[in-house]
Amino acid sequence: MRNRVAILHGVNLDTLGRRDPVHYGSLTLPELEVQVRRFARELRLEPSFFQTNHEGEFCEELHAVADYADALLLNPGAWTHYSWAIRDALEVSGLPAVEVHISAVEDREDWRRVSVIRDLCLATVQGKGVEGYREALELAHDHLAEAAR
Numbered sequence: 001m002r003n004r005v006a007i008l009h010g011v012n013l014d015t016l017g018r019r020d021p022v023h024y025g026s027l028t029l030p031e032l033e034v035q036v037r038r039f040a041r042e043l044r045l046e047p048s049f050f051q052t053n054h055e056g057e058f059c060e061e062l063h064a065v066a067d068y069a070d071a072l073l074l075n076p077g078a079w080t081h082y083s084w085a086i087r088d089a090l091e092v093s094g095l096p097a098v099e100v101h102i103s104a105v106e107d108r109e110d111w112r113r114v115s116v117i118r119d120l121c122l123a124t125v126q127g128k129g130v131e132g133y134r135e136a137l138e139l140a141h142d143h144l145a146e147a148a149r
């Protein structure tokens with residue numbers, strides 16, 4: 001089974017640990033990545049991690065990601081809600097993707113309920129903090145396992 005999963009974080013996710021703990025908890029991004037790496041290994045997935053605050057860089061990573069990954073977990077931060085460029089780049093990647101949000105975007109401001117990538121993704125996991133990444137990895141795992149049958 002193909003098992004490489006790229007975990008892509010977008011704008012402001014590098015400031016985890018300094019953001020409102022009510023929505024984002026207290027883990028820093030490196031701490032979150034340690035946990036996500038552990039979840040991935042438990043599922044026999046090979047994780048890789050990327051974060052940028054630059055939209056064009058995020059797009060370029062999506063252009064290249066199929067060279068080194070078989071599936072994606074994607075948390076583009078605020079870009080989720082309006083970046084058609086990232087939506088188009090996700091389509092270019094051609095990879096199965098799961099949209100992840102640490103906070104409960106459905107229960108916050110109206111503008112956070114909009115996602116321009118949602119219909120390209122296998123599923124959206126939101127409001128579950130770091131545990132949401134485990135769930136998203138399980139969904140990616142099950143999709144890759146099904147594709148290998």
Ligand code: DQA
Nearest residue numbers: 012075077078101102103112
């Ligand atoms: C976020 C939710 C977005 O609305 C917000 O702009 C972020 C993080 C999340 O993980 O909950 O930066 O994607």
